[in-house]
Amino acid sequence: MTFQQVTLELLKGFGQNCVIFVVTLAAALPLGLVIAFGSMSKFKPLRWLVRTFVWIIRGSPLMLQLFIVLYVPGLVFGTPFRQRIVAALIAFIINYAAYFSEIYRGGIESISKGQYEAGQVLGMTRTQIFFKVVLLQVVKRIIPPIGNEVITLVKDTSLAHVIAVPEILMMSANFTAKGLVWPLFYTGVFFLAFSGLLTILLSFVEKKFDYYKG
Numbered sequence: 001m002t003f004q005q006v007t008l009e010l011l012k013g014f015g016q017n018c019v020i021f022v023v024t025l026a027a028a029l030p031l032g033l034v035i036a037f038g039s040m041s042k043f044k045p046l047r048w049l050v051r052t053f054v055w056i057i058r059g060s061p062l063m064l065q066l067f068i069v070l071y072v073p074g075l076v077f078g079t080p081f082r083q084r085i086v087a088a089l090i091a092f093i094i095n096y097a098a099y100f101s102e103i104y105r106g107g108i109e110s111i112s113k114g115q116y117e118a119g120q121v122l123g124m125t126r127t128q129i130f131f132k133v134v135l136l137q138v139v140k141r142i143i144p145p146i147g148n149e150v151i152t153l154v155k156d157t158s159l160a161h162v163i164a165v166p167e168i169l170m171m172s173a174n175f176t177a178k179g180l181v182w183p184l185f186y187t188g189v190f191f192l193a194f195s196g197l198l199t200i201l202l203s204f205v206e207k208k209f210d211y212y213k214g
Contacts, residue, residue, distance in 0.1 A: 006175065006183050013171030015019045016085065020167070023155060024092040031093065034102025037104055057098035058197040063162055066091045070163045082100075099149055107142040108134065138208040140193040152193050158187075178186040 038050035057065070070087040074080025081087040111134050120127035146194050161170035175183040 001175070001178075001180065006186070009171055009175075010159050010168050010183060010187060010190065011019065013166055013185075014166035016160070016165060016167040017154075017190075017210070018194075019085070020088060020092055020157040020160055020165075021153055022156075024096055027089075027093045028100055031097040035101035036104035036108065038078075040108070041202050044087060054098045054101060057095055058102070058208055062091065062095050063155060063159055065095055066159065066163050069094075084163050084165050085094035085160075088163060088165050092156070092160075096149065096153060102148070103145045103149070104138070106145075107138040110135055110141060136209075143202070143206050143209065147198075147206075150198060150202065151195050154198065155191060160203050 035050060035054065038046055039054060041047045042052070042207055066088060069091040070084065091168060115133055115137075116129055118125075119133050123130070158167060158169045160167045161173070164170070169184075172183040172187050
């Protein structure tokens, strides 16, 4: 098989990795904020329930979560996922939302109470204080850790192959089974290129917030 043919096949597989990456980010970023608010709630039962959930998700392997999402519904309800990519997306979204929630929580709690009090003195509501005073500061502080998680997600998408999602590593394994080993190492080029582009983009975003020294 020629280099061009292998590249095309791997590109098809990497398309699945990109789908997992984009959908996970699009869903996990806002969901993580919701979870963060739950973990900071003044209603103790809700706060401890959410924090326990986050602890379980962060404390268990993503690979195990993929298996749970894929197989448990079938065992409990008798209706397994027919599309494995859907199970993969659900597992990734839940996992990364939990991690993002802790980053959000840390960013929000890092803002001094004095800024909230100053906003109240000016007659602002809590919502106005959050969006007009706190939010920009939080965004600036969480960009680096969020960036780290985004880069990690690029590599983690390869875990989808454990539940037979035809992503790039699974495609390369098919070539390995036929006696071609080099496509397995060739997959690293795709991940490095994608991670490099994201690193440049994240650096640009960080510089955009350099003007704000709060």
